[in-house]
Amino acid sequence: MANRAAPALVLRSGDREELARITRSTSVRAGLAQRARIVLAAADGEANERIAVRVGVSKVTVLQWRKRYADHGIAGLDDQARSGRPRRIDHRKIVATTLKAPPTKYGVTHWSSRLLGQHLGIGNKTVATAWREYGVQPWRSETFKFSTDPELVAKVTDVVGLYLAPPENAIVLCVDEKSQIQALDRTQKMLPMQPGLPERRTHDYVRHGTSTLFAALEIATGKVTGACKPRHRHQEFLAFLKQVARAYPTGELHLVMDNYATHKKAEVRDWLDANPRIHVHFTPTSGSWLNLVEVWFGIIERQAIHRGTFGSVKDLNAKIRAFVNGWNDRCRPFVWTKTADQILKKANRQTTSNTDH
CATH class of the missing domain: 1.10.10 (Arc Repressor Mutant, subunit A)
Known part of the structure; x- marks a missing residue:
């Protein structure tokens, strides 16, 4: 059948x-x-x-x-759990050892998977697996800086409040200097970019001196008032403040600046006292990132200075001025989005985390 x-x-x-x-x-x-x-x-x-x-x-x-x-x-x-020998190596032990400094006999600053595997008597692939599981990356390193300014809360609240809700009919300017800009010239002519080839330059260069760029960024428009000076003493800074005052002859000016000694020199304070329409707001110590002109300094560095070639300081200054003029033709407002509470909450969380470790 x-x-x-x-x-x-x-x-x-x-x-x-x-x-x-x-x-x-x-x-x-x-x-x-x-x-x-x-x-x-x-x-x-x-x-x-x-x-x-x-x-x-x-x-x-x-x-x-x-x-x-x-x-x-x-x-x-679905596949059922396979039988087999249970894991004999505790990944937590691997990670705990990773978080400690390597013994001085190795002469290294941090572990590699091969060195830690040799130290623990296990394979480097096992070490790498444990690192991935716990998100540990010994080869990475980042920088940080916690402000110790006793007036941190007041200064952050003041500067951020100025960004988010500036006084009516007032102009907010972020002021600072970018010092020691080198006039570097390559030893041979650069080869321009071509299809399939990037721009190429010699690895060596010739120094022709340095310049300091003073800048005042108007956050409402993105416009920049700039000046190149040979030095960055209080005399040059005071001359630049007078230039800014001439550029904005009427109305209240609110200047955001850091705690550099030049900015607090007696001559500078006396001039500010004699010009009551100009108000200064200092960022916290180690808090220059609150100054929006630092963002603009990063832009000019990337777009005009880092890959530039300058045969002299005069040439460097001319190209900086050309960038500033071009920038002012296409500038846009700089918009701050974080509130003071958000910034301070994050700063407190990071400080607490650092203390716990």
Whole structure:
């Protein structure tokens, strides 16, 4: 008597659509998609032998996945935990050792996976696996600076409040100097960019002196008032303040600046006292990042100075002035978004975290 075909596999409610999705997905494992095709074919009443031939497996495999689905549904199609030797190496121990400085006998500042593996008597791949699991990256290093200014809260609140809600009919200017800008010239002519080739320059250069750029950034428009000076003493700074006052002859001026000694010189204070329409707001100690002109200094460095070639300080100054003029033709407002509370909350969190460690 011939064997009769197995009865059609009964699918649970909603499983047909999910099984069909699995078979079409490009992100699921190939084995899971294959099992879903077996179950769907069995649900359509197809004979086990034909399913095995079409899917490319044995009849025993078809019977196995029919039973697993019947017993556990779609969840039964996943791989079960494999038997094997349990992990003998504690990843926490690897990470704990990583967080400690290497012994002085190694003469290194931080661990590499090979050195730590040698130190612990394990493979470097095991070390790398533990690092990935815990998000440890010994080869990376970042900088930080916590302000110790006793007036931190008041100064942050003052400067940020000025950015977010400036006084009516007042002009807010961020003032600072970018000192020691080098007039560097390459020893040979640069080779211009070509299709398939970047711009190329010699690795060595000739120094032709330095210049200091004083700048005042108007945050409402992005306009910059600038001046190049040979030095950055209080005399040059005071001369620049007078230039800014001439550029804005009427109305209140609110100047944001850092705590550089030049900015607090007696001569500068006396001049400010004699010009009551000009108000100064100091950023906290080690908090010059609050001064938006620092952002603009980064822009001119990247776009005009870093890759520039200058045959003399005069040439450097001329190109800086050309950039400032071009910038003012296309400038846009500088918009501050963080509130003082958000900044102080983050600073407190970082300080607490640093203390805990």
